[in-house]
Amino acid sequence: MNLTLHVWRQKGPRERGRFVTYRATDVSADMSFLEMLDVVNEGLLLKGEEPIAFDHDCREGICGACGMVINGRPHGPKARTTTCQLHLRSFRDGQELWLEPWRSRAFPVVKDLIVDRGAFDRVIQAGGYISAAIGSAPDANAVPIRKENADLAMDAAACIGCGACVAACPNGSAMLFTAAKISHLGLLAQGQPERYERAAAMVETMDAEGFGSCTNHNECEAACPKGISVAFIARLNADFVRARLTEGRRLEQVGEGGV
Amino acid sequence: MTTATAPAALRLKVPYVASTIGRKVVMAVTGLVLFGFVLVHMIGNLTLYAGPEAMDGYSRFLHTFLHGGGLWIARVVLLTCAVLHVWSAASLTLDSWAARPVGYRLWKAKDSTYASRTMRWGGVILFLFIIFHILNLTLGHFDPGYVPGDVYANVVHAFRQWPVSVFYIVAMFALGLHLDHGVWSLFHTLGFSHPRYKRWLREAARGFAILLVVGNCSFPIAVLAGWVR
Structure with a gap:
């Protein structure tokens, strides 16, 4: 399946951020959301671009490290699911997704989708x-x-x-x-x-x-x-x-x- | 022997009432008083349907209760509650707005309700309405034929002017939404919430909200329709 991603890119805490559009092409519906981002990042690295920074650790929904706002919902559209446990089958082929970091004064953005x-x-x-x-x-x-x-x-x-x-x-x-x-x-x-x-x-x-x-x-x-x-x-x-x-x-x- | 980590200090650096929960408790308690008032106010106004003698008599009773002191005690209590309610709401709102300096490009509501999301601006509508309402029916502005003490006739005059009735009805819907969220939410803020009776509490809040909207809107509608002259 293919997805269009509008990702919040912000170089550092004091930099101005903006949305950049990327395409995730030919990704499997059984991939987790973070695996899809890994694939997109590999593509960016091959092109010599800066990969999208996002927080993650255990990838089994128990550490609390991952998390981003996906189309207006923290951790995406699925109830009781962390971003790492969210799979692409929760989305439609060709869907446009907006990826944003947690927005809070108390959680300053460190880089892209990572907050402190x-x-x-x-x-x-x-x-x-x-x-x-x-x-x-x-x-x-x-x-x-x-x-x-x-x-x-x-x-x-x-x-x-x-x-x-x-x-x-x-x-x-x-x-x-x-x-x-x-x-x-x-x-x-x-x-x-x-x-x-x-x-x-x-x-x-x-x-x-x-x-x-x-x-x-x-x-x-x-x-x-x-x-x-x-x-x-x-x-x-x-x-x-x-x-x-x-x-x-x-x-x-x-x-x-x-x- | 190692000493344990010093536990949390007993005294707070800021007074309890200035904390977010402290101000919410102020909002909840004053909200409960104001809710009690609007309920009694609506029930009292039902004397409109019993004719001029009943309504004017009810008004005289309020004005002479405790040798005239009762009304002033009520006014002082209600004004104090209104001021504290608006203060807590305004200061908490500013804090909450400051808590998210950069908003979302896309944010989707899930469990919040239209009522919960319109508490602030609904409150502003109610604030403006209360000022108008007191100027109109307590002090006799916007009504050339106003006679102090002649409550029944004043109410009928006022509601015969359709813009007054429309504003009144719009404000009552704002009140209904405000109470639909506010009445259960205040118990939650005061710490009374249990899965077993929360649903019951939310339904009771909705019931009271509907009761107040229907009851209060019936007055201008009855006047405009000519049922009450």
Whole structure:
């Protein structure tokens, strides 16, 4: 099959970008989207042109490295699919495709379709961990956890941090990512001691990184390759409000200086 | 012994209310108050169908409740809520616009709704409508025959002018869309959401939105059709 690609080319973070049109000719419908780009890049290299830069690593949908906006949808038209797991059979022969990087102030373009998602790392650094010493892996069922909570924590932990939620959000909000990260810890016993500080600190960092705010469009859930539910955003909202309401009590327990 | 990494600080550098979620909570709480108001306002206006005595009597009741203080308490609360609602919406909107300095060449909506995407400009229409509505029916502008306290006659006068009725009806559709998204969304923002009752909540929001559009639009239509004179 043949495809026409309008690809965002941008030499560096400070350069001006523009769309350049390429043709992918005689590609197999069973190729993955990234394999098709590899073929296009080989052609560009043979012609002595600069290949299209795109992020990728595992190519099995679990690392979160790949991702681009394909015809107005992050990771392309298929639900719950990363760009690397998307195959050309999801497109029509002769179709025109617009390939764009994630658009967000917090994710500056590094080159072409690659963006710097360091903002997500900094949100995690603000509280996406537990600091209690919990020893080695406990015996099964030694820490009783409701089955529903264990399942929900796993659902939230499925987040691969690809940034499609931010890319899809009309507000450029990172609420789904942050919500997933506070939820998978906040639903488990080990995450309880720092639950509210975590919510407050991660939201503060999320805001400082320049992400927008959530208006409950639900576009993030639709774009998420792992199908993470916006119900986690409500959980984040609740934890953040509770962090405010319990701030005085926590300060009283540990003193003004904080922990 | 190694010390654990310092956990997140207890105190935030910015006040909670200034954070995105803090401002959203302000928007949600004030939105809930304003929603309660439009619902009661619509129900009260149904006295239009019971005749001049009923409507003027209802108006007198509002004006004399708590020796006249009740109306002013309501006005202060509503004005405060409106100001906070507009402030939170405007500041969050500017932040969200700034969050995407370069837009997409192509962007396709999937799960967002027409209502959710028109919250901001719909809100602007409602803001302009509220100013007009107060000038028109509370202060008596745009109506030469306005008599304070003669509520029934004032309403009939106003709606006999078709441009007033058309603006009113357009604004009510904007209100319907605003509530269709806003009423369920505010519960989500306040942290109340569960897959089990979210659908129910969204349908309830739509039900209230339709109820308010139908109820409120019935007044100008009834006047224009001559059912209420």
